[in-house]
Amino acid sequence: MILLPTSLVGSYPQPDWLIDRKKLAGRFPPRVRVNELWRVEPEWLEQAQDDATLLALRDQERAGLDIVTDGEMRRESYSNRFATALDGVDLDNHGEALDRSGHPNPVPRITGKIKRRHSVQVRDVKFMRANTDRPIKITVPGPFTMSQQAQNDFYESEAEMALDYAAAVKEEINDLFEAGADFVQIDEPYMQARPEKAREYGLDALNAALDGVKGKTAVHICFGYAAIIHERPEGYSFLPELSDCCVQQVSIETAQSNLDTSVLETLRGKTVILGVIDLSTNEVETPETVAQRIRRALPHVDADKIIVAPDCGMKYLPREVAFGKMKAMADGAAIVRAEL
DSSP: OOSSOBBOSSBOOOOTTTBOHHHHHTSOOOSSOOGGGBOSOHHHHHHHHHHHHHHHHHHHHHHTOSBBOOBTTTOSSTTHHHHTTEEEEEEEEEEEEEOTTSOEEEEEEEEEEEEEOSOSSHHHHHHHHHHOSSOBEEEEEOHHHHHHTSEESSOSOHHHHHHHHHHHHHHHHHHHHHHTOSEEEEEOTHHHHSHHHIIIIIHHHHHHHHTTOOSEEEEEOOSOOTTTOOOOOSSOSSSGGGGGSSOSEEEEEOTTTTOOGGGGGGGTTSEEEEEOOOOSOSOOOOHHHHHHHHHHHTTTSOGGGEEEEOSSOOTTSOHHHHHHHHHHHHHHHHHHHHHO
16 A cells, blocks of 8 residues: 555445435434435345446546545445344334434334344445455444444343444454455444443444454544534544554544544554544535645654545535545645655
8 A cells, every 4th residue: 555545434425316315414314224215216226326336436536545435325324234134123113212412313123132144245345346446445333333323122231232233243344354345444433422331341342343353444433424413522532442452443533623633642553544524514625735634643643554534424415525525635645645
């Protein structure tokens, strides 16, 4: 890999012909399946999602990204496609749980032991691998976050439930690497939202999901989608704890929150996926703005331990804005790369 490689966190805007973006933006991220969001009939949906994935791959390549993702074109949210494909979930009678914003949201209701019955995203990886020669990354929802996005009507404790989620995630990750993934990222935004529980059992679940995994792994910790969670805290409530985790890369956001990057000192030895694109605005950053955000981190992270990325997933942005920001990100990284 070159110095300061660039990548998405995971998602890219889905085309309007694929999904009803107004309905998507008008609600909290789905935790259960919401089939009415799709504009394409079920018998043609997989084909349409494949076509949208090709568009996402080509946009990333045109923008100059070094590591590409599938843009999560097949997902209504980052977590619900995997979480609703597991045994132990009652798909007909949903539960309810508070979102990180404090609002109730329909969630999977757990009525039995959580187990993975089949791979969920292996075809996604194989499709990417067949359609790009660049390194590829795929994301999976984290065991702690899924445990917070469920109604537990079976387990004696959330900790026990999180460990079974971890076993399912580990099986999926191993299959994703075998299918050709270069990087697998675990999304754990609820570690930031609920740090006490994350310290109590979330970190154990994350380590269990990664135990013995052979491949480059990342964990994404964020403050929530900017389109939905507008207020940003001054710093992370859960970050130094990841220094002892077996994950190799930690994805954080610094742009919208103007994060004090000195906190990155606590992650010495880890690769930092550095969020440098503000997703709360449709204004496209200049390459120099991006370069300056990268420079802010360099006193605290070795340059060969930085991957340049947006703050979070781009799915709620207009596509032309997302592409412009992505191009500015690649150009800004090139500026700093030349300086170094």
